[in-house]
Amino acid sequence: GAGVSQSPSNKVTEKGKDVELRCDPISGHTALYWYRQSLGQGLEFLIYFQGNSAPDKSGLPSDRFSAERTGGSVSTLTIQRTQQEDSAVYLCASSRRGSGNTIYFGEGSWLTVV
Amino acid sequence: AQSVTQPDIHITVSEGASLELRCNYSYGATPYLFWYVQSPGQGLQLLLKYFSGDTLVQGIKGFEAEFKRSQSSFNLRKPSVHWSDAAEYFCAVGAQGGSEKLVFGKGTKLTVNP
Numbered sequence: 696g697a698g699v700s701q702s703p704s705n706k707v708t709e710k711g712k713d714v715e716l717r718c719d720p721i722s723g724h725t726a727l728y729w730y731r732q733s734l735g736q737g738l739e740f741l742i743y744f745q746g747n748s749a750p751d752k753s754g755l756p757s758d759r760f761s762a763e764r765t766g767g768s769v770s771t772l773t774i775q776r777t778q779q780e781d782s783a784v785y786l787c788a789s790s791r792r793g794s795g796n797t798i799y800f801g802e803g804s805w806l807t808v809v
Numbered sequence: 810a811q812s813v814t815q816p817d818i819h820i821t822v823s824e825g826a827s828l829e830l831r832c833n834y835s836y837g838a839t840p841y842l843f844w845y846v847q848s849p850g851q852g853l854q855l856l857l858k859y860f861s862g863d864t865l866v867q868g869i870k871g872f873e874a875e876f877k878r879s880q881s882s883f884n885l886r887k888p889s890v891h892w893s894d895a896a897e898y899f900c901a902v903g904a905q906g907g908s909e910k911l912v913f914g915k916g917t918k919l920t921v922n923p
Contacts, residue, residue, distance in 0.1 A: 699852075728910060737899065737915035738853075751910060786852065798903075798911055800845075802852040 697721075699801035701787050707807045708777055716772045716804045720789030727770050728790075728798065729762060733783040741785075744770060777808045811836040811902045815914035822890050823922045830885040830917050832874075832900030841903035842883040843911065844874055848896045856898075859883065870894070895921045 700719040708714050720727050729741040740754040744764045755761070759777075764770040774781055784803040790796045812835045822828055834840055841860055845853040857868025864876040874885045883900060897918045901911040 726909065730913075738901075738913040740910050740912065743910045745909075788853075792909070797855055797858060798843075799855070800853040 699787055699789050699799055701785075701801040701804050703804055704802065705805045705807075707809060710779060710808055711776055713773065713775045714777055714806060716774075716785050716787075716806070718770045718772070718787030718789075718801060720768065720770070720787070721799055724789035724791055724799075725767065726790045726792055726796075726798075727764060728788040729770070729772050730786040730788065731783045732786060732803070738786065741772070774806075777806075779808050782806055782808045811840060811904050811912045813900050813902050813912055813914035815898075815900055815917050817917045818915070819918045819920070821920040821922060824892050825889050828885075828887045828890045828894070828919070830898050830900075830919070832883045832885065832914060833881050834883060834900070834902040835881065836902055836904060838904075839878075842874075842876060843901040843903070844868065844872070844883075844885045845899045845901065845913075846870075846896045847899065847916075853899065856885070890919075890921055892921045892923065895919055 702717045727744040730738045732738050742762050743751040746767045747764050759775045762772045784805050786803045788798045788800045790798040814833045816831050843858045844856040847853050856872050857866045859866045859876045866874050872887050897916045899916045900914045903911045
């Protein structure tokens with residue numbers, strides 16, 4: 696597609712439920728990133744994919760968070776047993792190779808855990 | 810590992826006044842440097858980037874930034890601010906090779922008074 700597409704754009708879930716957030720990167724972009732942005736905070740790096748591999752998952756805050764990428768394209772970020780502190784905007788981004796090339800962001804998935 | 814500091818959390822300027830947003834980075838080698846802007850409820854838009862070469866970089870919307878290696882800085886400037894520039898501005902640093910993720914500062918919120 697023309698830009699990075701994320702779904703859902705908004706999600707309200709109950710504490711303890713699992714959620715899946717989807718990212719469809721720009722066609723041809725091999726690098727994909729997930730970031731989290733909490734209210735009043737900057738962007739917190741979560742995980743980086745190059746193709747289907749995740750060479751850097753150092754930012755995942757706990758083992759409740761996982762992500763996968765299939766076919767070198769779509770990625771899913773899964774949060775299990777959601778907690779209220781998981782409420783944030785989850786931003787996906789992609790680029791042709793890495794930060795040596797421009798990184799383009801989606802508009803984010805707003806997650807609210809009640 | 811790289812890091813970014815944006816010393817000013819919030820800046821207020823009058824429309825038509827000049828603007829400078831500060832960014833200091835920490836990285837052992839030559840970094841990739843970026844400025845992104847985020848309007849309320851929007852994704853991040855790239856304003857400009859520095860990879861190498863000329864240390865004064867021109868971007869969109871009349872913004873420019875200057876890379877100063879001796880000061881580890883990459884400050885964003887605009888000679889005359891418009892009301893539509895009100896937004897949050899994020900500086901980011903990327904590393905050559907390795908994870909190639911971007912590390913972001915916590916952002917500077919810009920308010921423009923009429």
